[in-house]
Amino acid sequence: MILLLLSLFLDAARFMGSEDTTYCEIYWSQPYSFFKFTKEGGLYSAKFTVEIDIQNNELKQMSRSLLPKKMFIQSPDAARYRKSSAVDVIPIFLIKGYDYRIKLILRDSLTGNADSASIRVVAPGWSGLALSDIQLSHTIKEADFAHPFVKNGYFIIPYPEAEFSRNSFLLAYYAEAYNLAGDSVEVEINILSEDSPVKAVKKEKYKNPGGSMVIAGALNLLGIPPGEYSIEISVKDGGDTVKRRKGFMLLGKLQREFVRVIPEKKLEYAMFLNYLISADELERFNMLSDSAKIIYVERFWRKLDPTPGTPENEALDEFIQRVKYADEQFSRFNIKGRYTERGRILIKYGIPDEVVNRSFETGIHPYTIWYYQTGTAMEFVFVDRDENGNYELVYSSVKDEPYDPNWQSYILPEDRIKTISR
Numbered sequence: 001m002i003l004l005l006l007s008l009f010l011d012a013a014r015f016m017g018s019e020d021t022t023y024c025e026i027y028w029s030q031p032y033s034f035f036k037f038t039k040e041g042g043l044y045s046a047k048f049t050v051e052i053d054i055q056n057n058e059l060k061q062m063s064r065s066l067l068p069k070k071m072f073i074q075s076p077d078a079a080r081y082r083k084s085s086a087v088d089v090i091p092i093f094l095i096k097g098y099d100y101r102i103k104l105i106l107r108d109s110l111t112g113n114a115d116s117a118s119i120r121v122v123a124p125g126w127s128g129l130a131l132s133d134i135q136l137s138h139t140i141k142e143a144d145f146a147h148p149f150v151k152n153g154y155f156i157i158p159y160p161e162a163e164f165s166r167n168s169f170l171l172a173y174y175a176e177a178y179n180l181a182g183d184s185v186e187v188e189i190n191i192l193s194e195d196s197p198v199k200a201v202k203k204e205k206y207k208n209p210g211g212s213m214v215i216a217g218a219l220n221l222l223g224i225p226p227g228e229y230s231i232e233i234s235v236k237d238g239g240d241t242v243k244r245r246k247g248f249m250l251l252g253k254l255q256r257e258f259v260r261v262i263p264e265k266k267l268e269y270a271m272f273l274n275y276l277i278s279a280d281e282l283e284r285f286n287m288l289s290d291s292a293k294i295i296y297v298e299r300f301w302r303k304l305d306p307t308p309g310t311p312e313n314e315a316l317d318e319f320i321q322r323v324k325y326a327d328e329q330f331s332r333f334n335i336k337g338r339y340t341e342r343g344r345i346l347i348k349y350g351i352p353d354e355v356v357n358r359s360f361e362t363g364i365h366p367y368t369i370w371y372y373q374t375g376t377a378m379e380f381v382f383v384d385r386d387e388n389g390n391y392e393l394v395y396s397s398v399k400d401e402p403y404d405p406n407w408q409s410y411i412l413p414e415d416r417i418k419t420i421s422r
Helices: 076-080 264-270 279-286 288-302 313-328 341-348 412-419
Strands: 002-004 010-015 021-031 039-040 041-057 061-073 086-096 100-108 112-121 136-137 140-142 154-156 170-178 182-191 196-207 212-220 228-235 240-250 259-262 354-358 367-372 379-381 392-396
Touching: 010 100, 010 112, 010 170, 021 100, 021 112, 041 086, 061 086, 086 100, 136 240, 140 170, 140 212, 154 170, 154 392, 170 182, 170 228, 170 240, 182 212, 196 354, 196 367, 212 228, 264 313, 288 313, 341 367, 341 379, 341 392
Parallel strands: none
Antiparallel strands: 002 259, 010 021, 021 086, 039 041, 041 061, 041 100, 100 112, 136 170, 140 154, 170 212, 182 196, 182 228, 228 240, 354 367, 367 379, 379 392
């Protein structure tokens, strides 16, 4: 096993700037072990830079800024543990209606070590009843002083990891509601697992505070089993209701460090999640830093392991065999087999039970038909319409797979009858 320290984490929360602008806070955390500390007086200091790239995806415009930073710690011992991290908040303003990609690059000034991560932010409009994003933390308290972590009288430390445990079981939250117009406001807070309520935290009614209000507090997570959850805040004002959710992880125990269990030789295959997660989730995954991607896939495959008490993960091993087979059988020119249609189907559903190949028939394009009989019966028809080795999927009995209404015209009558009758 290889011990791997977690790297750069990003999160964001959007707040109302004006009806057409969003005040967005970008939160980041980086373990102290990333930085090189030198003794300075009675403390230890590290110098680094934060590069902020903001890309407007629709206008194709990019802005870039570089912030020199310096921080102090009392002892170098703080750099040994993953939970000891540098945290900061970067405020930016965004224009309503645009989709942004925000990338942060941290670079240690002494070693030159760099780490980066990206996050996607869509700037909403703020007319009518509106609710900000939820900022999560492990610490919140009332404050009467000026500080980058203070908002509306609350000191809340950024915590983009959003990981809690029995050793750190208080979940702090902060949100803002805007454009309240009724005589009273109902606020409901719940903890959800997927879409199912796990714990009702509170449901309270307030007199209209005068157009906007802060919703802040801390929750005790004791008694909830480990897993992935979200906190949902709902605000009802007259006949209108707005809701926001924020995901977090509840660990079974305090994790001082992340233990990697996927060997290096399997890691490249384990990270090929293109056909296993949704397009939105894949986009978020691709924006993670390299070390954060490793953490993600470790958790992903751990959930699928049919025998978690053993060193082997049979689900991952089966997946790797499928990807290797696709690359060996279907690669063409400079395209790996895993990126072809036949490779995609094989990786998703496995090797077919029966294959019909028609490569040299007169008057038709080459085609192949895959039949699956184990479990749910499935059929897939691939046609090489350009006769260049690129087999396209034209028919499948699986819903939501690509479908050509004229697929029957590509295959022989006997294969057509066999496929339809199955």
